Amino acid sequence: MKTLHIRLLALAWAIGLGLPSTAAAAPVTITAVDQRDVMLTVYNGNLGLVKEIREVRLGEGVIEARYADVAAQIDPTSVHLRSISDPAGLRILEQNYEYDLLTSEKLMEKYVGRTVRLYQGNGTYQEAVLLSTRGPVYDINGQIHMGHFGNVVLPALPENLVSKPTLAWLLRSARSSTQRVEASYLTAGISWKSDYVMLINAADTRSDLTGWVTITNQSGATYRDAALKLVAGDVNRTESRDDSRRMMEVAAKAAPAMGDRDFRSEGFFEYHLYTLDGRTTIKDSQTKQLALLSATDVPVEKRFIYYGAAGYHRTQYGVPMSNQKVGVYLDLRNTQANRLGMPLPKGRVRVYKADVSGSQQLVGEDWIDHTPRDERVRIKMGEAFDVVGERVQKDWKKIGSGLYEVEWEITLRNHKKEAVTVEVNEPMPGDWEMLRASHPHDKPQASIARFSLAVPAEGATTLAYRVRVRF
Secondary structure: OOOOOOOHHHHHHHHOOOOHHHHHOOOOOOOOOHEEEEEEEEOOOOOOEEEEEEEEEEOOOOEEEEEEEOOOOOOOHHHEEEEEEHHHHHHHHHEEEOOOOOOOHHHHHOOOOOOOEEEEEEEEEEEEEEEOOOOOOEEEEEEEEEEEEEEEEEEOOOOOOEEEOEEEEEEEEEEOOOEEEEEEEEEEOOOEEEEEHHHHHHOOEEEEEEEEEEEEOOOOEEEEEEEEEEEOOOOOOOOOOOHHHHHHHHHHOOOOOOOOOOOOOEEEEEEEEEEEEEEEEEEOOOEEEEEEEEEEEEEEEEEEEEEEEHHHHHOOOOOEEEEEEEEEEEEEEEOOOHHHOEOOHHHHHEEEEOOOOOOOOEEEEEOOOHHHHHOEEEEEEEEEEEEEEEEEEEEEEEEEEOOOEEEEEEEEEEEOOEEEEEEEEEEEOOOOEEEEEEEOOOEEEEEEEEEEEOOOOOOHHHHHHHHEEEO
């Protein structure tokens, strides 16, 4: 976007509106030095809402204002400006976003076809016409020269280049006064995620759980002493400009209010908001970690789960899988009784346990989804080393059109020095009926037969069942 000649526009407005000629005065620059408060709401999906208050002296009439020190990845369609001090007395006539940033390459491009000076190492210089930046190519005394011929010195800085992204407004102020103005906008380049660390005891029955928030800021701006809120949830976004504006309006309701310093979790629409205690500074190109939660002595349940496969009943397999792994999981309830009860944002859980020397070792990690209070959290730790299963198809018989009888034998072997209980989940296709089974089963859902098998230490347990299925 090329910078518009705002001063000329301001003068035209002044003439058209009959305003004093002071309206065409030098632009008012509003920088981070004028900032009085900043509030930041960060979403999971590379999105942040910035709301900041700056104090500035505005004259009466039409004013050109340059609002600097904004995020480099700002969405200009989401920008909103208002006066807190005098809402009715300040109007926006025009808004521009200037991002044609000052670089050596851009400077050279602006001077193609113009005369520049090439300074030599001995202090002398040679005037030349820059013909192309590729090479570069110069016309020196009617001859074409290619390559570098010393330091290039330009006579002046082009007006339509800026050193950093800037919002430019044409404002009409009803009176001359010092005002506090609030600007809000959406920006990409900033996101957050949560990570959890769990320490389990020797018996695998209790744990200490710590949650951390990791904020990554690559938006191109620094947010100093900011009131911070985090939005957890799957927010749908589109590329439509109108939808971006509506998104900003929704997000603005989630922005922290001034003086809001309490740590709390609250529901907002179909998401959850987390307000971190106090204020924090988030620098550009910085990754910051903040504590989210800490809970001790949280009950956990270790579970061994053995899964079958739906296709096992459809044809004759013999021994479809020998030494099949048994999955190991940790279950916990996100309840106040378990010293939790706060909605848990999705993130990665790393689980550690002390070895015989007392050193903490990683024993598994898994991702959890957004988990409301009073819901179960299940963490897959990995596959059991000393507990394995083997299944053998003992019989397969077609007894009619689409009707089969299948008999399976599943042996679970435990090489540990303590007994374990293994949950066996057998997928059942179509319409099925259990004809006989060596162990009781239940039906947690229409297509699952679930068995619970106690396997002795350094021993084995065999499950046998015959089922009739209709496809």
